[in-house]
């Protein structure tokens with residue numbers, strides 16, 4: 469089973485401007501054959517169907533640890549797409565066709581179906597499919613497939629990087645290039661442990677030069693290309709060190725490291741703002757903001773100041789409210805009443 473924590477793998481901020489055309493391209497990295505949905509689901513289902521996982525624990529632990537990381541990558545790419553779409557639709561009266569620009573975008577599903585949000589599809593609008601999952605029950609074949617998958621994924625990321633200058637997209641791609649390099653090398657190393665074949669010499673590994681990408685260089689500089697995380701605090705997956713150890717002889721020759729838990733740089737993610745033109749989150753958001761504020765008061769999750777009839781986390785009036793900074797300047801009529809609101 470899985471635990472969830474309210475962090476993004478890396479800090480990510482709202483980009484300086486929206487980029488719906490770039491967002492349509494970046495969809496490939498989420499729902500394409502080599503996208504994050506594919507890496508996640510390949511490893512997820514290989515780990516569920518793994519034969520003799522106790523006898524083969526270092527290899528099982530490798531696939532299991534990378535699975536969990538890939539779930540975080542799905543979250544990262546989705547968040548980047550949502551940030552690229554934020555504010556891409558202008559407010560206006562329906563009669564003036566304020567969505568005309570959105571109709572001209574490559575991916576009209578972002579607006580019509582997603583209400584300004586990502587879709588589980590590739591850059592050509594094909595929905596992600598379980599047919600992209602390869603889980604053969606044969607460990608060597610699966611590892612070889614995974615090595616190939618990571619190799620192709622890095623190539624697609626490199627191409628997508630060159631399709632947009634959007635900061636959110638580039639920050640995520642730069643990071644995922646480095647992490648994909650780790651996964652590519654890890655599967656190559658696992659194959660070497662089993663077969664003795666130097667897979668990293670068959671294809672250059674990493675297959676592309678990350679140092680040409682500034683957003684990747686900063687992660688290399690802190691050694692992210694040598695680190696594997698177990699995403700578990702209890703050391704249940706620490707036998708991954710049987711595979712991921714020794715010198716990174718395909719890179720800088722420094723020692724490979726396994727770390728328990730999640731990366732220390734994981735951070736609070738951005739809050740994506742409302743888009744009234746698309747009825748996101750609803751046609752009258754103030755009302756649900758108010759209901760939510762009252763529920764938070766009830767649950768004691770986000771302490772509200774007693775007697776402050778106007779306080780709401782959406783108005784950003786206390787520094788300790790999590791939404792305070794991101795939500796500042798947003799217009800809302802939400803207030804807290806003493807009496808619970810009656811639903812009509």
Ligand code: MN
Nearest residue numbers: 504507538541
């Ligand atoms: Mn990934």
Ligand code: MN
Nearest residue numbers: 507618648651
């Ligand atoms: Mn990967």
